[in-house]
Amino acid sequence: MEVTPAGEILAAEIVRAGPVSFRRFMEVALYHPQHGYYRRRRDPFGKQGDFYTAEQLQPVFGLLMAAHARQLYRAAGDAADCTVVELGAGRGEMAGSFAPWRYIPIDAAEGKLPEHWSGVLFSNEFFDALPVEVVVFRGGEFREQRVGISDGTFVWQTGARAGAETADYLARYCPPPEEGNWYEAGLAALEWIRRIAAALDAGCAITVDYGYTRTEAARFPRGTLMGYRSHVAREDVLTDPGERDITAHVNFTALEERGAQLGLRRVSFQTLARTLLDAGEEDRFASVLQVDDAAEAMRRRMQLKTLLVGMGETFRVLVQRKEGAGEPEGEA
Numbered sequence: 001m002e003v004t005p006a007g008e009i010l011a012a013e014i015v016r017a018g019p020v021s022f023r024r025f026m027e028v029a030l031y032h033p034q035h036g037y038y039r040r041r042r043d044p045f046g047k048q049g050d051f052y053t054a055e056q057l058q059p060v061f062g063l064l065m066a067a068h069a070r071q072l073y074r075a076a077g078d079a080a081d082c083t084v085v086e087l088g089a090g091r092g093e094m095a096g097s098f099a100p101w102r103y104i105p106i107d108a109a110e111g112k113l114p115e116h117w118s119g120v121l122f123s124n125e126f127f128d129a130l131p132v133e134v135v136v137f138r139g140g141e142f143r144e145q146r147v148g149i150s151d152g153t154f155v156w157q158t159g160a161r162a163g164a165e166t167a168d169y170l171a172r173y174c175p176p177p178e179e180g181n182w183y184e185a186g187l188a189a190l191e192w193i194r195r196i197a198a199a200l201d202a203g204c205a206i207t208v209d210y211g212y213t214r215t216e217a218a219r220f221p222r223g224t225l226m227g228y229r230s231h232v233a234r235e236d237v238l239t240d241p242g243e244r245d246i247t248a249h250v251n252f253t254a255l256e257e258r259g260a261q262l263g264l265r266r267v268s269f270q271t272l273a274r275t276l277l278d279a280g281e282e283d284r285f286a287s288v289l290q291v292d293d294a295a296e297a298m299r300r301r302m303q304l305k306t307l308l309v310g311m312g313e314t315f316r317v318l319v320q321r322k323e324g325a326g327e328p329e330g331e332a
Helices: 005-017 023-029 061-076 164-172 188-199 215-218 252-261 272-280 296-312
Strands: 085-086 103-105 117-124 133-140 143-148 153-161 180-185 200-209 225-230 233-234 245-247 264-271 318-324
Touching: 005 023, 005 153, 023 133, 023 143, 061 117, 061 200, 061 272, 061 296, 085 233, 103 153, 103 233, 153 225, 164 180, 164 188, 164 245, 180 245, 188 200, 188 252, 188 264, 200 296, 252 264, 264 272, 272 296, 272 318
Parallel strands: 085 103, 085 117, 117 200
Antiparallel strands: 133 143, 133 180, 143 153, 200 318, 225 233, 225 245, 264 318
């Protein structure tokens, strides 16, 4: 049996009540108040951690995303005064870039969105870490993939027919299912979109993450779950819960279409590279790259190259806009 504290909690639940949903497994593994991966007294980011995010490529990433936010606000004719709320703010690396505005960092597990505000909702690799339901399409129906115990190890176990909410999500936002394929239902992501739409009176939601659209989902017959530890990616996500990151690719079709139902109209959906190029086009990256210190200038050029050539083609940026009362909707 896994000896991690989070593993002990999950094992006790399974012994007491039988296999748990993967959504429950992921919730405990990542967000348990004491033993979850994101809640322990350990920094998971950077060289000594388990993975990098674009936010570690500072100050270039922050400066360009702040420029992108300003462009969006100017294009919409909004006032300069706005609030920037960041979901999954981590170590607060974006705080300096968003300093010209009122900045509110939100922790996924502890914080909640401010009520009735206008401005920018920003998230970077937030939605990919939200717990998901996992199912397999077998015998013409979606069946739950739950987590049980066998010989002292956490294992996948196929359960009963998936619930109506999960089945509806897959029917709406995924391609027609194929026998034997695995799928993830991001119900928690839909709940966050609902919260965002309810709290944001007017402004933009900027989502930076990796993922797929409805059409692209067919490329992942075994689903997209991945575990990360010490910069090594593994498809095994059941080992050492609480000690490794667990992610699932973001279903951008679900975010976009559910958002549209709630008043969040799509403005753009493109690669991170295209977004950063657009953001730096106004001054040809002068505000980012032109600094007096030669070593710092070189470091920033390397950061920009990594963002454009590496992460830039893997990550996407979805921008959705909520119109205030009385504002024109514009074109979708």
